[in-house]
Amino acid sequence: MALLGGPVRVRSLRRLPPAPRRHFWGWLNAVFNKVDYERIQAVGPDRAASEWLLRCGALVRYQGYQKWQQDYNGLPTGPMGKYKIEAINATESCIMYRGFDYLDGLEHVTEIKLQKCIYIQDQCLQKLSETKNLQKSLLQLKIISCGNVTDKGVLALHKLMNLEYLYLSDLPGIREKETTVRVLQQALPNLELELDLE
Numbered sequence: 001m002a003l004l005g006g007p008v009r010v011r012s013l014r015r016l017p018p019a020p021r022r023h024f025w026g027w028l029n030a031v032f033n034k035v036d037y038e039r040i041q042a043v044g045p046d047r048a049a050s051e052w053l054l055r056c057g058a059l060v061r062y063q064g065y066q067k068w069q070q071d072y073n074g075l076p077t078g079p080m081g082k083y084k085i086e087a088i089n090a091t092e093s094c095i096m097y098r099g100f101d102y103l104d105g106l107e108h109v110t111e112i113k114l115q116k117c118i119y120i121q122d123q124c125l126q127k128l129s130e131t132k133n134l135q136k137s138l139l140q141l142k143i144i145s146c147g148n149v150t151d152k153g154v155l156a157l158h159k160l161m162n163l164e165y166l167y168l169s170d171l172p173g174i175r176e177k178e179t180t181v182r183v184l185q186q187a188l189p190n191l192e193l194e195l196d197l198e
Helices: 021-032 037-043 045-055 097-103 122-130 132-137 151-159 177-187
Strands: 059-062 085-089 111-115 140-144 165-169 192-196
Touching (some): 151 177, 177 192
Parallel strands (some): 111 140, 165 192
């Protein structure tokens, strides 16, 4: 084919690499986990933590209520401090270490379930166990299918002095099961520990 009398060369177009979708979602999840300290002051720790958890796909249950709150737009309104978080179900949520400062002011959380949370890692469990209010209130903890959790993270839970029940399942990062169990049971003699680990 000739254009204006000369031969035309067709050059192959280089294929552009696919758009980095994973990076976008990681960035968005990091934004969802950014702690807004002014918001905590304005609405109180339970409301701010509820907003964070629901924004990340988790569920919360309030003290005195049986229903799990899952709709961010349906968060209950009322005077500050009326609704106290009693339970957190973070199944398949995007909560990550960056947002764990939202837990600092929670005084009534008795149970937490972390299941299939891709961003949960040892650092998260360490932060959880160092949160003074949770050291007093947390009674039940379930960690299931969180692939970044290792023995180090589970061992950090020994600071949760009132923990009565711990369920660990499908955690391939736990390599020293017997040692980890022994250390936890020595630190927390009243702990009921249920394991489903390979």
